[in-house]
Amino acid sequence: MNGNSGGHRRQVLLGSVRSLGTATLLVAAYYLLPMDSAFTATTVLLLTVGIAAVVVLLSWQIRRITLSPWPGLKAMEGMAITVPLFILLYATACFLLEHSAPGSFSEPLSRTDGLYFAMTVFSTVGFGDITARSETARLLTTGQITLNLLLLGVAARLLANAVQRGRERRDRSAGPGGSGSTPTVP
Numbered sequence: 001m002n003g004n005s006g007g008h009r010r011q012v013l014l015g016s017v018r019s020l021g022t023a024t025l026l027v028a029a030y031y032l033l034p035m036d037s038a039f040t041a042t043t044v045l046l047l048t049v050g051i052a053a054v055v056v057l058l059s060w061q062i063r064r065i066t067l068s069p070w071p072g073l074k075a076m077e078g079m080a081i082t083v084p085l086f087i088l089l090y091a092t093a094c095f096l097l098e099h100s101a102p103g104s105f106s107e108p109l110s111r112t113d114g115l116y117f118a119m120t121v122f123s124t125v126g127f128g129d130i131t132a133r134s135e136t137a138r139l140l141t142t143g144q145i146t147l148n149l150l151l152l153g154v155a156a157r158l159l160a161n162a163v164q165r166g167r168e169r170r171d172r173s174a175g176p177g178g179s180g181s182t183p184t185v186p
Helices: 005-032 041-067 071-100 111-122 135-174
Strands: none
Touching: 005 071, 005 111, 041 071, 041 135, 071 111, 071 135, 111 135
């Protein structure tokens, strides 16, 4: 057994706690922040800004992954922050749309229903119990599906590449002539 396994377990535990804590804070904010505005062009602009923030966050996470001695763990943390934020952005938009234009979905949406709908669209399960009825709701859902594909495909590939680069960088620095102090466990 590697002598650094205690450090690896500690990093896994800390990464898991940070990921769970961040996801918990995001969900708590979704439920606690006031959402009484109408779905307007400003809402669409804020959704666009939110998506841009997800892209910036993902780019920052990729940089952190490549520089980390624990690139696989950092990738896990990155996805544990990025995916909930992305889903919650769409859940918020669905909730605001239904409250601004009742009947946009097949049933009135509570915050939980908005989260449920955004999650089923993201996961591609699509149970069909809640459906987009209005043109705006369908456009919103189509936008989410399109970005889901990008997030699941392109972002996952970028994260995997970042993990690989991070491991290569770590292994080079621990190899001959390196300090040897960096962890050798993924």
